[in-house]
Each structure stands twice: as C-alpha cells, then as structure tokens.
Amino acid sequence: MSHPNYQLDCGWNALLAPRVPRPALQQDLDTDVAIIGAGWTGIAAARRWQELSPGDSVTLLDSSEIGEGNPGRNSGFLLSIALAEDANPSQLERMALCNRLTGDTMAQIMADVERYCAQTGETVDLQRTGTYRAAASSAGLRSLNNYRAFLQAAGLPFTELDRNALRERLGSNFYAEGLYSPDCYLAQPAAVIRALAAQLSKDTQLFENTPALEITRVGQRWRVKTPGGHVSCRQLILANNAFAKDLGIGGSRLVAMYTFAGLTPPLAAAQLDALGTDANWGLLPTHRLGSTLRRTVDGRFMIRSMHSYEKELPRAHIETELARRLNSRFPSLRQTGFDKVWGGAVGFTYNGGALWGEVKPNLHISAGCNGGGTVKGTLLGRLLVDKAHGLDVPDVPRLFGRASWMPPEPLRVIGFKFASTLESWQGRHEL
Numbered sequence: 106m107s108h109p110n111y112q113l114d115c116g117w118n119a120l121l122a123p124r125v126p127r128p129a130l131q132q133d134l135d136t137d138v139a140i141i142g143a144g145w146t147g148i149a150a151a152r153r154w155q156e157l158s159p160g161d162s163v164t165l166l167d168s169s170e171i172g173e174g175n176p177g178r179n180s181g182f183l184l185s186i187a188l189a190e191d192a193n194p195s196q197l198e199r200m201a202l203c204n205r206l207t208g209d210t211m212a213q214i215m216a217d218v219e220r221y222c223a224q225t226g227e228t229v230d231l232q233r234t235g236t237y238r239a240a241a242s243s244a245g246l247r248s249l250n251n252y253r254a255f256l257q258a259a260g261l262p263f264t265e266l267d268r269n270a271l272r273e274r275l276g277s278n279f280y281a282e283g284l285y286s287p288d289c290y291l292a293q294p295a296a297v298i299r300a301l302a303a304q305l306s307k308d309t310q311l312f313e314n315t316p317a318l319e320i321t322r323v324g325q326r327w328r329v330k331t332p333g334g335h336v337s338c339r340q341l342i343l344a345n346n347a348f349a350k351d352l353g354i355g356g357s358r359l360v361a362m363y364t365f366a367g368l369t370p371p372l373a374a375a376q377l378d379a380l381g382t383d384a385n386w387g388l389l390p391t392h393r394l395g396s397t398l399r400r401t402v403d404g405r406f407m408i409r410s411m412h413s414y415e416k417e418l419p420r421a422h423i424e425t426e427l428a429r430r431l432n433s434r435f436p437s438l439r440q441t442g443f444d445k446v447w448g449g450a451v452g453f454t455y456n457g458g459a460l461w462g463e464v465k466p467n468l469h470i471s472a473g474c475n476g477g478g479t480v481k482g483t484l485l486g487r488l489l490v491d492k493a494h495g496l497d498v499p500d501v502p503r504l505f506g507r508a509s510w511m512p513p514e515p516l517r518v519i520g521f522k523f524a525s526t527l528e529s530w531q532g533r534h535e536l
C-alpha cells in the first residue's frame with residue numbers, strides 16, 4: 106500500500122472544529138520542489154525550502170487531511186531533549202548536541218503555534234508540562250536507571266518519585282518508581298499540526314487527499330503519479346515516513362509498525378478529584394513495548410499501547426486490550442470506556458536510526474521516526490533542506506543514527522514476531 110488507509114478516525118482531530126481540506130490535485134503540474142507527506146517532517150521541509158529559496162515553487166502532497174492523518178494521531182509528547190531509547194550516558198557530547206538541536210526546534214514549534222494563535226485568535230493546547238517516566242517491574246527499572254544515569258551525566262534536571270509520590274500526583278498505584286523531567290511539552294497533536302500547516306508560505310501549494318502512487322525519473326526530473334494528475338519536479342523530498350518504502354525507497358530499512366490509542370470521555374469533577382493532584386500530565390513507558398498515558402486539560406485519560414506489524418489490529422481487539430491496560434492502572438475507570446480509539450503507523454528501523462539524506466540524484470528522504478518524530482521530524486526535515494542547499498549541517502547519521510539493513514520477507518516478519526514475543530514476555534508487567 107503506497108499510503109496509510111486507516112480504519113478508525115483520529116480521536117484528537119474529532120475533538121476539533123471541522124476543517125475544510127485543500128483540494129486534491131486534479132491536473133498535471135510542473136514545480137521546482139515536490140514533497141510527499143505533509144507531516145512534521147514535510148511541513149518543516151516546505152517551510153525551510155521557502156526560507157532558503159523564496160522564488161521556488163513548492164508542491165506538498167498528502168494522502169490524508171491535515172489533522173486526520175498520521176501526524177495528528179500521536180500521543181502529543183513533544184520532547185525537548187533526546188528520547189529514552191537514545192539516552193546513552195557514555196556519549197555525552199553527542200547527546201548534548203542532539204539535546205540542543207531538539208530544544209531549539211521545540212522553541213521554533215512553540216513560536217509558530219503562538220504566531221498562529223495570535224493571528225487567528227484560536228487557542229492550541231501546547232504546554233510545557235514536563236513528563237513522567239515510570240516502571241512497574243525489574244525490567245522497567247533497568248531502563249529507568251539507564252535514563253536516570255543519562256539525565257545525571259548530562260546535568261539535566263529531574264525529580265525522583267516513589268510509589269506513594271506517583272500515586273499522589275497521578276492517582277495510580279501501578280508504578281513502583283518514576284522520574285519527572287521538565288523537558289517535555291504536551292499537545293493536542295491534531296491542533297498543533299493544523300497550526301503548523303496554516304503557517305505554510307503562499308508559494309507552497311498543498312494538495313490533500315492526494316496520494317503519491319509512484320515516482321519515476323524522467324530525464325533530469327522526477328515525476329510523481331497521483332490519482333488526479335502527475336507532478337514533475339526538479340527536486341523531490343520523501344517525507345512520508347514508513348510509506349517511502351512503498352514508493353521504492355528504503356525497502357530494506359523501513360517497516361510500518363502500527364500502534365494504538367484510546368481517549369476516554371471527560372471525567373466528572375468528583376471522579377477526577379480522586380485521581381491525583383496533577384491535572385495535565387503525560388507518562389512515557391520505560392520499557393519500549395510499554396504503555397504511554399496522559400490526563401488531558403479537559404479531564405480525559407489517554408492510553409497508547411500495543412504494536413502490530415504492517416497492518417492494523419481489529420477494532421474490537423484494540424478497544425478491549427487498551428481498556429484492560431488502562432483499568433489495571435486506574436481501576437476506577439473500569440466503567441468509563443473510550444470516546445475514541447484509533448491507530449497510527451510508525452516508521453520503524455531495526456536499530457532506531459533515521460533514513461536521511463540524498464539517496465538518488467535530487468531525491469531526498471527523511472524517514473524512520475521510530476515513534477518519536479514530532480520534534481525530531483521537524484528538525485530533520487529542516488536539516489535535509491539545508492543539506493540539499495549545500496549548507497553546513499550537523500552530522501545527522503552520527504547524531505541520530507543511520508537506519509540499518511533488515512532481512513527481506515518472510516525472515517523479517519518472523520524475526521519481528523520472535524523479538525516482540527520475547528520482549529513482551531520480558532516486559533509483561535509494563536504492558
């Protein structure tokens with residue numbers, strides 16, 4: 106499949122006022138630059154291209170609608186420092202640079218959202234709340250200790266919390282130990298991506314509901330086939346994450362891994378009062394197959410959990426399993442149910458490294474978000490454009506890794522099933 110085709114609507118987007126999408130492409134078009142994918146990466150790349158080459162025409166294609174598609178389906182954690190999986194205390198100089206780049210990018214996102222709010226009078230939920238990381242078992246505690254060592258070595262602030270302190274703040278007795286770090290923003294992700302898309306320059310043409318079906322090299326140009334017409338361009342940027350492989354790029358390095366989220370209705374004040382003192386919080390798992398949790402400003406609980414390889418799970422299974430995991434943390438939510446459940450695709454690479462750079466003449470890619478690509482995607486989208494302009498850029502493969510090779514099917518799926526069964530068993534108390 107060349108693009109995502111979700112069975113369930115995005116829960117965050119459903120909470121927003123309806124938005125009229127830009128029309129789909131219905132003609133053949135010549136453009137200087139075409140970008141496939143209007144997500145965190147693609148929007149950042151389009152805006153950077155217009156900053157560096159204001160006279161160029163930029164065409165941005167997305168198979169979905171802004172807010173409804175993948176970029177709006179995440180849990181809304183915008184980390185302003187490196188992800189836990191990346192946290193390696195033995196590589197402090199590398200991590201310090203990653204943290205600085207990530208922090209600067211987060212500041213740009215915040216400034217863009219504030220500008221959007223000032224221009225439109227709308228409010229967009231994006232707040233520096235910090236984030237919790239917590240472990241329920243020895244498997245989770247090992248990762249938590251690694252993250253603590255990284256924060257200590259990097260001189261980053263954090264607070265340690267025991268079971269009682271976590272229960273007091275979050276209303277759950279589930280976790281044995283945790284850390285609170287202030288370096289994270291929590292967002293309504295569909296609202297933020299809508300705000301960022303609204304900041305595109307008038308010289309960028311955005312076509313929604315326009316999947317790229319095929320890319321080919323024709324002479325010195327690239328040609329993108331869509332259902333309603335072709336786009337011919339001088340420079341082509343792939344910012345469609347896992348689905349780049351279905352256009353023939355990165356097939357030996359990328360996999361679409363689906364993960365799932367559920368959002369409860371707003372809870373009554375009396376119920377919320379018994380659920381901790383913190384009114385707007387997010388918790389990331391220490392184990393990589395664990396569950397992400399949030400309590401939102403409007404009194405909802407969100408859980409993100411489970412993974413499936415290259416296709417979504419059935420709705421009934423998603424709903425039952427998410428409810429089971431949420432209830433094990435918050436038994437008082439047993440009768441609450443979900444307003445919305447949905448899935449989204451993550452561009453997964455075997456070693457967590459990015460697929461980034463010019464892979465063929467004038468064909469550039471930034472893909473492989475590995476589940477944490479809101480801020481990082483924004484950063485790597487901008488840097489990709491800087492590199493395409495011949496500017497001096499930080500060494501992205503050294504900083505963020507280089508996606509490693511994976512064996513072809515069916516070995517790949519067998520390997521995935523084996524590894525995920527083993528890891529799920531080892532981390533079963535964190536799921």
Ligand SMILES: Cc1cc2nc3c(=O)[nH]c(=O)nc-3n(C[C@H](O)[C@H](O)[C@H](O)COP(=O)(O)OP(=O)(O)OC[C@H]3O[C@@H](n4cnc5c(N)ncnc54)[C@H](O)[C@@H]3O)c2cc1C
Pocket residue numbers: 107108109141142143144145146147166167168169174175176177178179180181182183184315316317318344345346347348349363364365366409448449450451471472474475476477478479480482
């Ligand atoms: C449930 C869930 C929770 C997550 N939580 C977090 C989180 O809290 N924090 C975080 O940082 N990350 C999180 N992630 C990961 C995060 O969503 C991604 O890292 C991020 O969206 C990557 O941005 P991107 O622009 O690179 O790619 P994407 O967001 O995947 O955007 C790619 C865009 O390309 C479009 N597209 C795909 N194929 C085509 C095609 N052929 N033609 C045209 N358009 C195409 C898609 O519609 C999409 O809009 C989560 C993901 C999921 C699914």
